[in-house]
Structure formats: C-alpha cells, structure tokens
Amino acid sequence: MGALFESQLFRASQGLFRGYEAGLPYDSPMNIQAGIQHALERIEATRTQYGASQKVALELAVKTRSAEECAQAARLLKDLGQPILLGHNRVQEARDTVDAIRSVEGSHVHLIGPLQSNKINQALACVDLIESLDSVALAAKIDQRLSTSLPVFIEVNVSGEDTKHGCQPADVDSVVEAVVRSEHLKLSGFMTVGLNSPVEADVRSAYALLRKIRDRIRVSYAMSKLELSMGMSNDLHWAIAEGATIVRVGTAVFGARHLG
Numbered sequence: 001m002g003a004l005f006e007s008q009l010f011r012a013s014q015g016l017f018r019g020y021e022a023g024l025p026y027d028s029p030m031n032i033q034a035g036i037q038h039a040l041e042r043i044e045a046t047r048t049q050y051g052a053s054q055k056v057a058l059e060l061a062v063k064t065r066s067a068e069e070c071a072q073a074a075r076l077l078k079d080l081g082q083p084i085l086l087g088h089n090r091v092q093e094a095r096d097t098v099d100a101i102r103s104v105e106g107s108h109v110h111l112i113g114p115l116q117s118n119k120i121n122q123a124l125a126c127v128d129l130i131e132s133l134d135s136v137a138l139a140a141k142i143d144q145r146l147s148t149s150l151p152v153f154i155e156v157n158v159s160g161e162d163t164k165h166g167c168q169p170a171d172v173d174s175v176v177e178a179v180v181r182s183e184h185l186k187l188s189g190f191m192t193v194g195l196n197s198p199v200e201a202d203v204r205s206a207y208a209l210l211r212k213i214r215d216r217i218r219v220s221y222a223m224s225k226l227e228l229s230m231g232m233s234n235d236l237h238w239a240i241a242e243g244a245t246i247v248r249v250g251t252a253v254f255g256a257r258h259l260g
Contacts, residue, residue, distance in 0.1 A: 031254075032072055032076060032253060032254060033076050035252060036058070036060075036073065036080065036253055038252075039058055039249050039252060039253055040058060040082070042236070043058060046236070046240045049237070050241040054243060054244075056240055057247075058082060058085070059085040059087050059110065059112075059229065059247065059249070060077070060086050060253060062086050062088060062093075063088065063089040063093065063113075065093075067097040067100035070100055071100040071101060073254075074104035075104050078105070084104060084108060085110060085246070086101055086108070086109055087131065087248055088110070088111055089112055089113030091111065091113075091119040091123045091126070094111060095122060095125070098126040108129065109127045109128050110128065110129045110130070110131050111132060112131045112248060113132060115132055115138065115142075117138070120142055121145060124142070124146065124150070128151075129150070129152065129188065130150065130151075130152045131229055132166075132191065133154050133175070133185075134154065134155045134156075134167045135167060136175055139152075139178040139179050140182070143185050148184065150184055150185055151185075151186045152186065152187065152188060153188060153189040153190055153191040153229055154167065154172065154179065154190050155191045155192060156168075156191070156210055157169075157192070158195075158206040158213075159192070159196070159206045160206075161196065163196075164192075164193050165193070166193070169213060172217070173217075176217055176221070180221060187217075187223070188226065189214070189226045189227030189228060189229060189245075189246075190210055190217075190227070191229040194206060194207060194232065194239065200238060203235055203238050204238045207231070207242035207244070208243075210228060210242075211242055211243040227246055228244050228245045229245070229247075229248065231244045231247040231248070233250065233251055236249065
C-alpha cells in the first residue's frame with residue numbers, strides 16, 4: 001500500500017476532518033456531516049485501492065451519543081442517499097434515542113454490543129436487528145420473546161482474544177442451526193470485532209476467517225446473501241479488503257465519546 005494512502009487512512013482514523021481542525025465542537029452538525037462524508041470517501045478509496053467489488057455500507061456506532069446527535073446523523077445519511085444504520089452498544093442508550101432516530105424515515109437501529117438475558121425484552125422494543133447473537137441459548141431466549149420475524153447477525157470471535165465477545169469459530173454451526181430452526185429469527189449475516197494488532201497480515205487473516213465462515217454457511221443453507229459486519233475506524237480498510245459489507249465507525253465521525 002502506498003505511503004500517501006496510508007497517511008490518508010491514518011488521518012481519517014484519527015477523525016482529523018476540516019471542522020475539527022477549525023476548532024468546532026465535535027458534536028456540531030457541520031462536523032458530523034464532515035465526518036460522515038470523509039468516512040464514505042475513505043470507504044470508496046479503499047474499495048478502489050483493493051479492487052473490492054462488494055457494496056459497503058457505513059454503520060454509525062453511536063455509543064454515548066445524544067438523541068439529537070443520532071437524529072442529526074440519521075438525517076445526514078438520508079440526505080446523502082445512504083442506508084441509515086445506527087449501531088448501539090447498550091440497550092439503555094438504544095431506548096433513549098430510538099424515537100429520535102426513527103423520526104427519520106428509513107432508519108434502522110442495530111444492537112452491536114453484548115445482549116444480557118435480562119435486557120432482551122427492552123432490546124426487542126427498540127432495535128431492528130441484533131448483530132451480537134453469540135450462543136444457542138441466547139437464540140432460544142430471543143426467539144421465545146418474539147411474535148414477528150427479527151433479523152440477526154451471529155457474532156464470532158475470530159481474533160481468539162479473551163476480551164472479545166462472540167462464539168468460537170468451532171461453535172458457529174450449532175448457533176446457525178439454532179437460528180435456522182427457530183420460529184422467528186432470520187440469519188442475515190455475521191459480525192466480529194477485529195484483532196487488536198497493527199500487523200496487517202494478522203488482522204486480515206482473522207477477517208478472512210469470518211468471510212470463509214460466511215461463504216460456507218451461505219452455500220450450505222442456500223442463502224443468497226449474508227452480510228459481513230466487520231471493521232471499525234482504525235482497520236476498516238483491511239476489513240473491506242477481506243469482504244466486509246458493513247463497517248462500523250464512531251469516533252472518526254463524532255469525535256471522542258461523551259463520558260460520565
């Protein structure tokens with residue numbers, strides 16, 4: 001990869017957009033717009049760089065963001081003609097922002113953080129898709145609470161890191177089978193959090209493993225399409241190179257997370 005392109009990716013991953021450099025507040029509409037546009041440009045530049053033919057959607061990771069910020073971001077995505085995907089790590093934050101997000105027609109709220117059993121009912125009331133399904137037991141518990149169809153991604157820990165959530169690659173088939181046999185769950189893709197490493201070959205190898213899992217399941221179950229949600233601000237270029245169809249970007253669009 002060329003040095004110039006690597007420099008551009010580094011700047012994008014750090015959120016150094018024009019508005020930020022001008023000293024504007026991180027959560028100003030101008031900066032959110034600049035962040036989204038820069039992220040979309042980065043996605044397209046990466047597709048070109050690696051010859052990636054798949055379409056890649058931008059999902060905004062909105063952890064700690066206010067309802068107003070989420071609605072602003074949703075409107076901006078709509079104005080740009082993009083899929084309106086907002087991913088929440090926490091069920092409570094999804095509940096607090098869902099009305100504002102859904103005020104923008106066509107918005108989709110995803111749960112990208114781990115789901116505890118005692119939060120299932122709350123989650124089902126405010127999310128359109130769960131990306132963090134990671135066990136047979138959780139699949140059964142979610143299915144029991146549903147009366148209509150719900151799309152899910154299976155989260156797989158392809159990095160092997162103890163700090164990461166997701167089922168083990170060896171357990172994927174049993175989780176897939178649980179979803180396929182369920183009454184209400186619809187398998188729509190796979191999700192992972194990438195390996196925490198600066199080594200391109202190692203990070204890409206983990207992402208490639210998820211792609212191979214996806215491809216195998218797609219053939220085995222004759223499924224026409226299964227998404228790959230992988231890659232974040234710091235490594236989305238490697239994820240796209242390995243087949244990502246959704247990348248999750250947060251701080252590179254919104255700036256530092258709100259604390260407290």
